[in-house]
Amino acid sequence: MKFKLGKLLVAALLASASVMYSQDATTDVDKAAKDTAKGTKTAAKDTAKGTKTAAKDTVKGTKTAAKDTAKGADKTGKTTAKVAKKTGHGIVKGTKDVGEGTKKAADKTADAVK
DSSP: OHHHHHHHHHHHHHHHHHHHHHHHHHHHHHHHHHHHHHHHHHHHHHHHHHHHHHHHHHHHHHHHHHHHHHHHHHHHHHHHHHHHHHHHHHHHHHHHHHHHHHHHHHHHHHHHHO
């Protein structure tokens, strides 16, 4: 009887040890799950913040590029107007010179014919 009682005590001791270890494992798994959730939440917040910052920077860069493009277009327009004005002046002057040359040649021709 003592032998059977000893076996039962050993079995009960082993069973209680496995229950204690399983509770410890459950606690560890629960803690690991909570830590993982916290890490995931932190990573999500950091990612969202990074995305928000990138979006703001993109908008700012787009606005700056648009302003620079508008300034460049305005300068190009002004330069084109100046060049067109100078070109027009050159054409007028050239036309006058040609007209004067033609008049002189016509006068010489008229004098020669008389």
